[in-house]
Amino acid sequence: MGELINMKRFKKRSEREQAARQADANRARFGQSKAERAGEASRSKRASKLLDQHRIEGEDAS
Secondary structure, eight states, rough: OOOOOOOHHHHHHHHHHHHHHHHHHHHHHHHHOOHHHHHHHHHHHHHHHHHHHHHOOSOOOO
8 A cells, every 4th residue: 555645745745845946046136135235335436436536526527
């Protein structure tokens, strides 16, 4: 006689595994940690500030 399998548990386990695989794929595609986002924002802000310092204003600007 074969081993008995609870189909509800089997279905739930397979759904959890599929959700975990999807989550891994999403993390690889979209994921950035909070520290990485904050670092990128500060670098962007600093670069924008440096560019604004070199802007020519007044009659000389065309």
